[in-house]
Amino acid sequence: MSDEKPTEPEAALARLLDIMARLRDPQSGCPWDVQQTMQSLTRYTIEEAYEAADAIERGAPDEIKDELGDLLFQIVFYAQIGNESKQFDFTDIANAISDKMVRRHPHVFGEATTDDAGLAEQWEAIKAQERKNAPKALLDSVPTGLPALMYAQKIQKKCARVGFDWPDVAPVADKVREEVAEIQAELDAPKRDQQALEAEIGDALFAMVNLARHCNVDADAALRRASNKFARRFAVVEAMAKDEKGGLEAHSLDELEQLWQRVKHKETSA
Template sequence: MSDAKPIDPAGALERLLTIMARLRSPDGGCPWDVQQTMQSLTRYTLEEAYEAVDAIERNAPDDIKDELGDLLFQIVFYAQIGAEQKLFDFTAIANAISDKMVRRHPHVFARAMTDETKLAEQWEAIKATERQQQSGGKPAPAALLDSVPTGLPALMYAQKIQKKCARVGFDWPDFAPVLDKVREEIDEIQAELAVKQINHAALEAEIGDALFALVNVARHCQVDADAALRRASLKFSRRFGQVEALATARHGSLYGLELAELEALWQQVKADETKAS
């Protein structure tokens, strides 16, 4: 196999597919790669997807390129296993998604003009037709929410099922009653914490309800709940790193400080950020 780097997408993809086949070869391939199955790869696929998201959030082009490459390698890995098992190959995967995108975008490829507000309805109608065709022409038995994968991250799963329900009219008219619902759920959490012997299962349920309501607020405000929490977590991590640096500079260590001392450092970091902006 030539080490020359192709200069076109088709050549680069062919090089990657050839490398993958070599890695999976029982004759001189990599023992680890040969042992993998579709099931064993799923955890790595999730990790690579999150690492790609992290690189994008950090706006680091070189890292984005590398992480997207790792993610593409996962797809190629599944394609190679599928080909070995005579189930599908990379060509079948690429053609399947191309066919789906053309089919689901008649307003682009068939010049079937539609109002922008009707695009979501058109998308769902086409998906419903696809499900009916896949079931041999019989009405699709799946319930409305059955098409949402339960293995999604919790925030994303909540937002997707809420969005599905909203499309059939099961939704609050605006964000005001949703905020009321959040306050109601917070009150119920406080009620659970007020008892002498806390019922942890009930407490978990109330916290879950509150989180679900907050996701609903985010959706009504056209905010992606998962992205919002990710950015809040990154902000907290950055600020706490500065707290740790200040604590080390002033006291030699972060450990052993009282909460009031840590809070004072935290407020200073926030104040410094405000001045810098």
Template sequence: MPNEKPGEINTLLNIMAQLRDPETGCPWDVRQTMQSLTRYTIEEAYEVADAITQQRPDEICDELGDLLFQIVFYAQIAEEQGTFTFTSIVEAVCAKLVRRHPHVFAGKSIAESELNTQWEQIKQDEKASRQQSDTSLLDDVPRGLPALMYAQKIQKRCASVGFDWEEPQAVLDKVKEEVTEISDELCAEKVNQVALEEEIGDAFFALVNLSRHCNVDADSALRKASNKFVGRFKKVEQAALSQNKDLAGMTMTELENLWQQAKKSPVK
């Protein structure tokens, strides 16, 4: 490809086409389908998120490239099947962005507080214009989303038609109610595992709702909490090692003391 520059999108498209060539391409790439690629796409998206969390620009750039390659991969397969092309993807998203931002591209004046309502209304208009057979507001919410994102998505969709709590405090009360129901189930003479799972699920759902009402992304909040735990647990491991002790052989009191010490020092 002597006439192409590495930074041009056509270079990447041509590389992808060569990888998929039935005669001279890579056997692994040729064998892939849209279905087989989905798990890799999800992994790449999470790797982008992790690189951003770690604030590592070089890794962010690298991971975004991997994610872009996934999109190009799907486009190549679709072009082979005669359904759409990479150009079709670009044209569609450009048209969508212009359509969904009339306050930017059509000179429509709107208050910032009304932007989300406008966005959801335009999406519903688009759905109606496609004349889909869906009968529910929630039918087109992807069920394959990670659980926290799925919960937040369907809650947001219902809120767009007014099916929502008015104040965060009311949602917090619901969280407390769900936690109480978990406690009641655990205190039963015989714990019903199916019912316990349902109650815990309800509590998760209520917490996601609370997160949304507090303008907190549930997935991001949980990820940060998990990373904080990892940092503190590593400090516990280091402290035990400095005392020539094995975590598995320490008492709960000793472990709790190390944990409290870890909490006092900042997590990087």
């Protein structure tokens, strides 16, 4: 294989497809790649998607390029396995999504016209038409294997589209307070019921996702940013603790809290 890099998208994709076919060759390929199935690949696909999202969130162009390449490789991997089993190949995948995008955008590829406000309704109407032969239950089309926050958002949006939703944000905020109070009630019980406590915390998290949705906030992205913020601040606390006494373990909780407040104040006042 030539080491010269293609300069056109078609040639670059052809090169990648050829690499994938060689990796999967039963005689001369990579043993690990040959052993993989669609089922075994799914966890890697999810990991690659999150790594791409992380690179995008951090605004790191070189990493974004690499992570998107890893994600594309996953698609090519599935296409190769599908081709080997005579189910589909990469061309089928590309044509399927192209057909879907053309079908779902009649205002671009057809003669239909709509304004911004009508786009969501048009999109859902077309999807409903596509699903006319699918299971009839409203939530059947939502994959249960989605990450928990995303799954909660999806089923809430589905229910909202048929009118099963709070009319505004106020009762949603009330629901969050109600669920938190129920957690406290479980914590205050003479004998803690761990299963009941888990259920109440789950209800509170579900209510928070609903509150985020009503506030036009993506719950998954909001939690990711909050986690990244915590990790960034804690790294500074750790460095300060190391400078002062050699490490985190040498500090009391109160001392660490003081360092945390210093880092937080410096960051928020910058």
